[in-house]
Amino acid sequence: MFETVSSNVAAAVAASAKPNLGPLENMTLTTERYFELCADPPTARITLQDGPSVLGYERWRELDTAHFGGLVTAGLTSAMEAGAIVEQPVAPLSNIVLAAIQAAALDCAVQEDFAEAASRYLRSFEAILSGLARDT
Numbered sequence: 392m393f394e395t396v397s398s399n400v401a402a403a404v405a406a407s408a409k410p411n412l413g414p415l416e417n418m419t420l421t422t423e424r425y426f427e428l429c430a431d432p433p434t435a436r437i438t439l440q441d442g443p444s445v446l447g448y449e450r451w452r453e454l455d456t457a458h459f460g461g462l463v464t465a466g467l468t469s470a471m472e473a474g475a476i477v478e479q480p481v482a483p484l485s486n487i488v489l490a491a492i493q494a495a496a497l498d499c500a501v502q503e504d505f506a507e508a509a510s511r512y513l514r515s516f517e518a519i520l521s522g523l524a525r526d527t
Contacts, residue, residue: 393446394454396437400428401458414470415520421462422492422516426509429496439500455493463489476523484523491519
């Protein structure tokens with residue numbers, strides 16, 4: 392069940408990218424879409440509450456990374472290739488960004504208002520991406 396729901400969310404997140412946006416804008420847009428999808432109570436329960444407790448945190452993180460890690464790595468790689476962020480080793484940066492998104496989603500799942508909590512995290516996420524942006 393977790394893998395099916397998580398895979399569907401990842402596909403919807405990937406499909407939300409817009410070719411006319413820059414890579415950093417797309418990362419923000421797709422992360423926002425991820426939070427929107429996870430705000431759905433059954434989705435949040437399966438992917439962010441039951442998933443970690445039933446599968447165990449390490450297995451949950453492994454599966455979540457398999458579904459979403461590639462999206463984060465692709466976004467960061469695209470941003471580097473476009474000159475939007477300074478080139479650097481993508482794997483460690485991708486792990487840090489993905490871990491931040493995972494931690495934010497887990498916290499939002501236990502809040503009374505998922506969407507409100509997610510909006511605060513999205514502002515922080517935008518600030519992080521802004522900090523990575525190459526000075527123009």
